[in-house]
Amino acid sequence: MAFTTPSDDHLRYPIGRPQLPTTPLMPAERAVYIQQIAELPAQLAAAAERLGEERLRLPYRPGGWTGRQVIHHLADSHLNSHCRFRLALTEDNPTIRPYDEATWAELPDATTAPVAASLALLQGLHSRWVLLLRHLSEAQWQRTFYHPENKRTSTLDQTLALYAWHGRHHLGHLELLNTVARTL
Amino acid sequence: MSTPTDDLRFPIGRVQLPTAPLTAAERAVYIQQIADLPAQLTAAARQASGERLQLPYRPDGWTGRQVIHHLADTHVNLYSRFRLALTEDNPTVRPFDEAAWAALPDVAATPIPVSLALLDSLHQRWVVLLQHITDAQWQRTFYHPRYDTTSTLDQALVQYAWHGRHHLGHLRLLAQ
Numbered sequence: 001m002a003f004t005t006p007s008d009d010h011l012r013y014p015i016g017r018p019q020l021p022t023t024p025l026m027p028a029e030r031a032v033y034i035q036q037i038a039e040l041p042a043q044l045a046a047a048a049e050r051l052g053e054e055r056l057r058l059p060y061r062p063g064g065w066t067g068r069q070v071i072h073h074l075a076d077s078h079l080n081s082h083c084r085f086r087l088a089l090t091e092d093n094p095t096i097r098p099y100d101e102a103t104w105a106e107l108p109d110a111t112t113a114p115v116a117a118s119l120a121l122l123q124g125l126h127s128r129w130v131l132l133l134r135h136l137s138e139a140q141w142q143r144t145f146y147h148p149e150n151k152r153t154s155t156l157d158q159t160l161a162l163y164a165w166h167g168r169h170h171l172g173h174l175e176l177l178n179t180v181a182r183t184l
Numbered sequence: 185m186s187t188p189t190d191d192l193r194f195p196i197g198r199v200q201l202p203t204a205p206l207t208a209a210e211r212a213v214y215i216q217q218i219a220d221l222p223a224q225l226t227a228a229a230r231q232a233s234g235e236r237l238q239l240p241y242r243p244d245g246w247t248g249r250q251v252i253h254h255l256a257d258t259h260v261n262l263y264s265r266f267r268l269a270l271t272e273d274n275p276t277v278r279p280f281d282e283a284a285w286a287a288l289p290d291v292a293a294t295p296i297p298v299s300l301a302l303l304d305s306l307h308q309r310w311v312v313l314l315q316h317i318t319d320a321q322w323q324r325t326f327y328h329p330r331y332d333t334t335s336t337l338d339q340a341l342v343q344y345a346w347h348g349r350h351h352l353g354h355l356r357l358l359a360q
Contacts, residue, residue: 124302135289
């Protein structure tokens, strides 16, 4: 059985675990999440700027990803999520393609490339994503996709809440790193 | 057989895929083409300017705008296929309906510079990855279920370098 120690949890989950809606969101709720997605790239860029390239090479917790890996992971993860939205909008309950986020984060570009490219990638990607999200109809928010590894079918409402959380979750890691780095 | 329509559809011709491993020098040429693409697209989009980018590059073809957003969407997927092939054994990749994706509302709503900037940063990461691939890794493969083809990364490199220049050719047709 997998478990995490209480002492580790506040480092792994600095903003807590995601709360996924079980009923359709209201437009005002969606607007909050869409705004969080819209604001993320600038918040990440500011956090990365505060840390600097050197500190971004440190892990945010013992055994965790470095700041650099967190930022490259966000670019890879969100470009996949954007694709999942597009698949769900153009096919009926499509099976999406999972990927191994741990090994992707160990590929050489994710460990060595400066973060600027991924910060710019997130900026451009989120601009397009947000424009897509703002054009979705009520009915489209209830469209679904199937994740074959989790064996879970998600609505776009649930996915919106999950990825708004996901961005802020990793932003929380960069903010932790700022605290860690100051004590070194 | 080449027809006049072919010249518009395939302004740089069709792609020729290698059947044997590429040499390091050949790979360097294709990687450079991928590295150069975003700046060339930006230049071609500037030359074609705002209004012409709303026009199709051939009768019933995509508009310049759709071509640029399509490149961003497709290259995001192609970049992911390289990552899948490097982290799984002969993975099956996920095709997508490129015509339906090009009709989604953000393609009409997003300013063209957004996708040009996305391509610029995506290609930076992609090129760093490509420059780190070893000789053995270039022979890793993925399976495309719609075409029923297994491709090496060498073949994918040639095809994707061609894909960018193919659509750059469409934008240059519009600029004329």
